[in-house]
Amino acid sequence: MGDSISGLDRAAKLLAESDRAIALTGAGISVDSNVPAFRGAQGLWDRYDPMEYAHIDAFRSDPARVWAMLRELGDIIANSQPNPAHRALARLEEIGKLAAVITQNVDGLHQRAGSKQVIEFHGSGERLVCLRGHGPFARNSVRIDDAPPGCPNCGAILKPDVVFFGEAIPPRALLAAQVEVERADLVLVLGTSAEVSPASEIPAAARGRGARVIEVNLEPTHLTGGVADVTLLASTSRALPALLAAIEGAEPAA
Numbered sequence: 001m002g003d004s005i006s007g008l009d010r011a012a013k014l015l016a017e018s019d020r021a022i023a024l025t026g027a028g029i030s031v032d033s034n035v036p037a038f039r040g041a042q043g044l045w046d047r048y049d050p051m052e053y054a055h056i057d058a059f060r061s062d063p064a065r066v067w068a069m070l071r072e073l074g075d076i077i078a079n080s081q082p083n084p085a086h087r088a089l090a091r092l093e094e095i096g097k098l099a100a101v102i103t104q105n106v107d108g109l110h111q112r113a114g115s116k117q118v119i120e121f122h123g124s125g126e127r128l129v130c131l132r133g134h135g136p137f138a139r140n141s142v143r144i145d146d147a148p149p150g151c152p153n154c155g156a157i158l159k160p161d162v163v164f165f166g167e168a169i170p171p172r173a174l175l176a177a178q179v180e181v182e183r184a185d186l187v188l189v190l191g192t193s194a195e196v197s198p199a200s201e202i203p204a205a206a207r208g209r210g211a212r213v214i215e216v217n218l219e220p221t222h223l224t225g226g227v228a229d230v231t232l233l234a235s236t237s238r239a240l241p242a243l244l245a246a247i248e249g250a251e252p253a254a
């Protein structure tokens with residue numbers, strides 16, 4: 001037996017009682033898939049300052065320089081796999097215990113794990129768009145080598161279909177998330193300190209409508225002891241499978 005996670009029973013009870021749960025995920029859920037978080041101490045962001053390389057002005061002024069980082073990040077993501085947390089969320093959706101995932105990640109790991117209802121606040125690196133508005137094009141349909149890739153339609157430089165610093169969240173994703181938050185009676189906040197808008201507004205907005213909030217993070221956040229009804233201080237790849245097991249064990253036999 002491993003150490004039990006404090007609060008797990010309470011979290012499992014809330015999830016079991018929920019009729020419409022949603023998840024809000026951030027970089028922390030993909031760390032165990034070796035996708036580096038901006039704030040992590042992992043290699044990529046030591047060498048590329050995200051505030052510099054992930055800003056749209058940097059991309060527009062020197063796309064070749066930013067594409068050096070993007071190629072490296074793309075290789076990391078291509079070689080990564082969904083971890084037990086991604087798979088547990090896909091399974092919760094499958095058994096009707098999770099309506100949607102709202103993610104701040106651009107790695108596509110929720111979809112690769114089998115999640116169907118995924119709202120991407122920050123777009124996806126799996127797609128590329130042309131700076132003149134063509135696309136999106138599947139990343140794996142475009143040759144990405146030493147030079148920034150060009151648009152198949154017009155030759156202009158392609159950019160990952162992700163929201164850079166300095167760019168707006170896609171309105172469609174905002175609206176879809178808003179609809180989910182209004183209908184949810186439980187929000188799982190997973191691997192994110194939820195400090196960046198619009199994700200930052202979701203837990204309190206849901207709570208204000210009477211929804212429960214379960215947080216899973218390695219460290220306490222501003223939600224802990226306040227907006228969060230329960231906080232599990234654990235990795236998502238450990239806590240989510242444990243939560244799923246508790247739910248599946250608790251489901252009455254048909």
Ligand SMILES: [Zn+2]
Nearest residue numbers: 130134151154
């Ligand atoms: Zn184009």
